[in-house]
Amino acid sequence: DIQMTQSPSSLSASVGDRVIITCRASQSINRYVNWYQQKPGKAPKLLIYAASSLQSGFPTRFSGSGSGTDFTLTISSLQPEDFATYYCQQSYSLYTFGQGTKLEIK
Amino acid sequence: EVQLLEFGGGLVQPGGSLRLSCVASAFRFSNYALNWVRQAPGKGLEWVSGITGSGTTTYYADSAKGRFTISRDKSKNTVYLQMNRLRAEDTAVYYCARAETGGGNQFDYWGQGTLVTVSS
Numbered sequence: 001d002i003q004m005t006q007s008p009s010s011l012s013a014s015v016g017d018r019v020i021i022t023c024r025a026s027q028s029i030n031r032y033v034n035w036y037q038q039k040p041g042k043a044p045k046l047l048i049y050a051a052s053s054l055q056s057g058f059p060t061r062f063s064g065s066g067s068g069t070d071f072t073l074t075i076s077s078l079q080p081e082d083f084a085t086y087y088c089q090q091s092y093s094l095y096t097f098g099q100g101t102k103l104e105i106k
Numbered sequence: 107e108v109q110l111l112e113f114g115g116g117l118v119q120p121g122g123s124l125r126l127s128c129v130a131s132a133f134r135f136s137n138y139a140l141n142w143v144r145q146a147p148g149k150g151l152e153w154v155s156g157i158t159g160s161g162t163t164t165y166y167a168d169s170a171k172g173r174f175t176i177s178r179d180k181s182k183n184t185v186y187l188q189m190n191r192l193r194a195e196d197t198a199v200y201y202c203a204r205a206e207t208g209g210g211n212q213f214d215y216w217g218q219g220t221l222v223t224v225s226s
Contacts, residue, residue: 001168031210032210032211033210034210034211034212034213036151036213038151043201043216043217043218043219044143044151044201044213044216045216046212046213046214046215049206049209049210049212049214050209050210050212051210053209053210055214087150087151089151089212089213091205091210091211091212094153094156094165094167095141095153095156095211096153097150097151097152097153098150099150100150100151
């Protein structure tokens with residue numbers, strides 16, 4: 001089974017900050033990584049797919065990169081609506097989610 | 107607009123059974139794999155099971171193998187998750203999610219979730 005190690009597990013940041021969340025796969029998974037945003041009491045929403053493609057409806061301050069085993073989600077300038085929990089997911093061999101990163105207001 | 111609506115959650119005793127349903131609309135049902143993902147209270151996301159668009163192939167997480175069965179009915183645009191021998195650790199919100207295979211097999215649409223509570 002492929003494991004996904006996501007860090008940090010929580011992060012305090014301010015509006016306007018640049019934030020980077022990382023995910024490491026236990027084996028090479030090409031670019032089969034997706035990122036999801038989840039707000040309290042709501043279903044997750046697809047944010048980034050295939051490592052770097054931005055899902056329709058999300059602003060361009062969100063970006064993804066990486067291939068092989070190391071991946072990053074970057075938010076270039078945090079906005080109030082971005083405070084949420086973010087999950088990475090590998091879809092190379094079935095599916096595995098990272099543990100999540102809770103992004104909180106500093 | 108694509109919609110996935112889950113039904114069937116509730117309170118069940120340990121060792122009991124429950125069947126979840128997910129009704130899909132506004133897309134060609136047989137063209138998409140569908141999955142169940144769960145989230146225990148205050149915890150992260152866990153993929154549980156998936157089924158191909160044709161329904162011929164099914165997949166399970168280790169935690170679900172031998173106890174859960176996924177199936178689909180194209181006449182009803184519905185995917186099911188039959189859960190048997192339920193345990194306290196199966197308590198979670200269960201989401202239905204559509205897999206888009208054109209890019210990275212990502213889950214592009216999710217239902218609102220249905221809560222399953224396993225408790226005596």
